[in-house]
Amino acid sequence: xxxxxxxxxxxxxxxxxxxxxxxxxxxxxxxxxxxxxxxxxxxxxxxxxxxxxxxxxxxxxxxxxxxxxxxxxxxxxxxxxxxxxxxxxxxxxxxxxxxxxxxxxxxxxxxxxxxxxxxxxxxxxxxxxxxxxxxxxxx
Numbered sequence: 570x571x572x573x574x575x576x577x578x579x580x581x582x583x584x585x586x587x588x589x590x591x592x593x594x595x596x597x598x599x600x601x602x603x604x605x606x607x608x609x610x611x612x613x614x615x616x617x618x619x620x621x622x623x624x625x626x627x628x629x630x631x632x633x634x635x636x637x638x639x640x641x642x643x644x645x646x647x648x649x650x651x652x653x654x655x656x657x658x659x660x661x662x663x664x665x666x667x668x669x670x671x672x673x674x675x676x677x678x679x680x681x682x683x684x685x686x687x688x689x690x691x692x693x694x695x696x697x698x699x700x701x702x703x704x705x706x707x708x
Contacts, residue, residue, distance in 0.1 A: 571630050572606040574642050578622040578629070579604075592621040663691075 579589055586600040593600075593614050602608040610618060619626040624642050632642045650664040663673060671693070673679075678694040 570633055571609060572604050574624075574629050574632050575618065575622075576604045578624060578642055582622060584621075589618065589621060593617045 579586070586597045586604070589600045590597045593610070594617070595610075595614065599608075599610075603610055609615075615630065616626055619629045622629065624632075625646075628642050648667070648670070650667040653661045653664065655661055667673070673693070679691045680694050680697040682690045682692060684690075
């Protein structure tokens, strides 16, 4: 996983092994060994790699594409949770990983936002109301 993610991200960013080596403070040969899987970087070098590639350290080390996506490691803070199917009445099941990350539980209320050009977004009602009150100048 690590070696594949490193290689894919480096190429996606149009960076050479030398570019990565300069950012992390190692030789080009060290980067080549990481990409071949011959060695792995220590934690500090891994952190610097993730920073240089603009992804989380967890995603750099652990991201595994599934059969539903072929997008590669997402940028830091961005997520692809998979595909959901819309039911007859418009219901969807939010993937467990998304519910855990965003602390969504059964019974939570969500606001559905939409942009005709960009799609639909869900936001917890309490957060939406907090932001709306800030915009209106209410505390």
